[in-house]
Amino acid sequence: MPPSRRNPVMADVARRAGVSISTVSHVLNGTRFVASSTRDAVLSAVDELGYQGMKDVTNTRNSSRAIGLVITGASNPYFGELVAGVEQEATRAGYALLLCDSHDDPKQELSAVQTLISHNVEAIVIAPTPSWEDKTLPLLRKHGRPFVLVDRLSSARCDQVGLENESVSATLVEHLIEIGHRRIGMVAGLDGLSTSIERVRGYQRALQESGIEADADLIVPGLSTVAGGRSATLRLMAMRPRPTAIFSGNNAMTIGALRALREAHCAIPHDVALIAFDDFEWAETVTPALTAIAQPFHAMGAQAVQLLLRRLADPLAPRRVVRLPAEIAHRHSCGCGIRRGPAAPAPAK
Incomplete structure (x- = not known):
């Protein structure tokens, strides 16, 4: 080689x-x-x-x-x-x-x-x-x-490495608000996972800081699966008024959301905007290209091993919790080119 x-x-x-x-x-x-x-x-x-x-x-x-x-x-x-x-x-x-x-x-x-x-x-x-x-x-x-938690963090006193889930989720939802969305749904991940909790918290924080009253019905569990994402998205799109935008909490649920929107004959982003946590290799090849949060998974895995090696070398070393930043890949599914009014009405059925 x-x-x-x-x-x-x-x-x-x-x-x-x-x-x-x-x-x-x-x-x-x-x-x-x-x-x-x-x-x-x-x-x-x-x-x-x-x-x-x-x-x-x-x-x-x-x-x-x-x-x-x-x-x-x-x-x-x-x-x-x-x-x-x-x-x-x-x-x-x-x-x-x-x-x-x-x-x-x-x-x-x-x-x-x-x-x-x-x-x-x-x-x-x-x-x-x-x-x-x-x-x-x-x-x-x-x-x-010795052990290290990776991706999903815990209140347990141990070494951990994960992502800044809340802040980057808030930033992405704020982007939807800036372009005029007021009724934003969320497909939430599996209950009990720190990643699910923090991403919902980021969604709620963005609404609160923008002065938008949160509607608990707009947060629908997607169970971190394709089937769950599909079911949650169909449920959101059946609401009246329905959301003008959806935030999907992980990659599997995003696949389900895309399937559901196709079944419901909803065009992205004209009928509903879609943003997602977790970027895909093919996110730029779908139409429209998907706006998503890209996690540094390779760096996360490498950092976890580095924490393990540190722990093996010094069992009494103080515990470390490392939070890595994420990047937002801005593409077209968020509908940046479609300016909405401050109280955008739900699209007609």
Whole structure:
């Protein structure tokens, strides 16, 4: 491989083999049964790309130099950026990566952490489920495994790295208000997650600071899923008067929102403006191009590993909570070119 190119990472192997990142991890780390045909495809991709993670894992079984990662939706390409950030920083420090998918289920999360502990990982990066403090946190404390929370933060006293969710959400909703929107709906994420809570708080803050009375009915749960986003958006568009703009709280719900607006024959942004948390690679290719908040997921993953290494080097170091800034990609779905009056009426059915 030419020296100017980066070394292949687990996400590259997954793409070449046509499987999820978690499947690659299971093949390389032996953490779960994988069909022989799938295993062969993964190992072929490893050979073709010259992926070095397999050698690291072999050494890890003898030296216990491994870091675990527990995250939901590991098969989602969007989270591949975070996984790549964790893996590259871990590899640079001489650690292999063992990856488990929690599926946003507390029981699956607990099982994943138990699996990682049984494989003698030295430390764990975890994007926690809503009720992780009930069982997963006590297990981590019991076994004395250093850990860092990533993306989703908590009141627990531990190292954490996440995003400035509230302030950037407020800024984006303020943009809608500046161009004349007064009735703005929100498709909110899964209950109990810090990301969901903070993004709703940002939405509410923007309304309050602009002197707009908040309508609780305009915040509809989307459960952080495609189906939930679709259902929530259809519910918003059935209201009378209906919103003139919608803020979607994550990438999965945005896909659902786009489907719902197409089903409802609503043109974006003429009938309803749409803004979203989480940018997509294809956000500029849809019509109209999507205005969205882009998270620095690769940097977030790398920062999480750096906090872990600091904790391993000094178990008594003061805890750190790192908040990374996000960027807003202004495109066309917000309807910047459509100036609305201060009390824009709902569009006719």
